[in-house]
Amino acid sequence: MRRDSIALLTLLLAASSVCSAAGGSQASWAKAQAELARLGAGFLVWESPRSGEWRIWTRRLDCSGLRQLSPNERGRGHFGPHISPDGRHVVYLSFPGGVTGYGGKVRKGQRIPLHIMRADGSGDRVIVPDARCYSGDRSTVWLNDRLLEYIAPDGQTWQLDIRTDRRVQLTTKGGHWLINRARTHATSGRPTFSVYDIRTRAIAPRKREGGCEPYFTHDGQWGFWMNGAGGPVRRFHLATRRTSIILDKDDKRLPRDRDYIYFPMVSRCGRLFTFACSPDQHDHFKSDYDVFVARMDPRTLEVLGRPIRYTFHGACDRYPDVFLQPLALGRHEGEAPFTVSLTLDGAWQWDYGDGRRGRTGRHTYDRAGSYAVTASRDGAVRMGQVRVTPPSPPRVLDALLRGGREIVVRFDEPIQLREPALALASGAAIQSWKADGSTLIVQLAAKLRAADTLRLDGIYDRAPLPNRMEAQAIAVRPLTWPTN
Secondary structure (H helix, E strand, O other): OOHHHHHHHHHHHHHHHHHHHOOOOOHHHHHHHHHHHOOOOEEEEEEEOOOOOOEEEEEEOOOOOOEEOOOOOOOEEEEEEEEOOOOOEEEEEEEEOOOOOOOOOOOOOOOOOEEEEEOOOOOOEEEEOOOEOOOOOOOEEEOOOOEEEEEOOOOOEEEEEOOOOOEEEOOOOOOOOEEOOOOOEEEOOOOOOEEEEOOOOEEEOOOOOOOEEEEEOOOOOEEEEEOOOEOOEEEEEOOOOEEEEEEOOOOOOOOOOOOEEEEEEEOOOOOEEEEEEEOOOOOOOOOOOEEEEEEEEOOOOEEEEEEEEOOOOOOOOEEEEEEEOOOOOOEEEEEOOEEEEOOOOOOOEEEOOOOOEEOOOEEEEOOOEEEEEEEEEOOEEEEEEEEEEOOOOOOEEEEEEEOOOEEEEEEOOOEEEEEEEEEEOOOOOEEEEEEEOOEEEEEEOOOOOOOEEEEEEEEEEOOOOOOEOOOEEEEEOOOOOOOO
């Protein structure tokens, strides 16, 4: 081989290595994007200045259909896109030039309208003439397909019916709060996940967690936020106030040179998690952030597999949101062996996705994996998805002492008790216990005054062939002042 050819080959290999380290080209991610799109139809939205002005952009989960979604509006920037639970609408804020959600002052006479448009960009209109966000670009919470929350210029939080324009005030004092869908907690731009009382419309502040960009899952069970510069992203279980990591700083599942994380968001169904990453650049206006999407377990907010890159532009692509269309046959999860029973009117031909076919929607999956279920009849097709995990026993997530006499143990899946053996190491009397879904509630005969250890045995999951958890000892501590 000639020396110049060897030199050229060396340069190409070096370029390939750099491309891989930097997250790869769009073509290199195509297979992973197609695999994610098998979960169902869906799309992304995000804000970007790639056209010269900040606009809302979109593309489908199969990575097709890249285009600007919000209309051109001279002298204004569009921020904070958020998709309705049914995927039919997107809302966003229109800021005057020079003003942003990062503490930019709004001059007298300036307004920040809240817009709504259809998911295809049509029908753009103003639904709130003047609105605000907390520090950052979070400005709304969708409660259902027609009700949403927004923040007024005085910092009060309101509920709006997008069909009737009826408004309900949700807070009595300003503070730029967003309230979760379950109406139990609220947060401002500072991650506090404070307690909200819907009767009095009051918010009882709680200790601030370090970081920024807090938000809630649509089911009202979790909060999540950026715990530090570039990571980690943490989750906050609202009932127990326990925290844990969703994605770590410099997470090994991300490309080496694109693992500086910001702008996290969970889809309405909880099955997808989107965020943006840069090559160790922090500036939220000029850095080369790109959008990623990962599969997520909606019960635990665990990221499943490797996050997938969806934007490939040098501009700052940030604050993404993602929608996954429901499937006609639904999505089902369980441990192997796992039996599903799907029903449709009439006679259909069924393909269970594991190499077997049949004439009924009832089928047992023997091995772990993800399967696409298809029912066909006279040219009509109905789709579903089944995710089967390897058989495993229940896993304790956390334990909380509630009210002094009640220990609440939370597991990662529904449990059942078979000849249970429960005891406290101190010998303190246990009055009763019961399994409630994924929770074990233990009633004590007297208040727990000091730290103790709860010993558990005889706990199984609810699989067709139940898996027994090994006997465990869990530390239990009474709350001490200050309780918040």
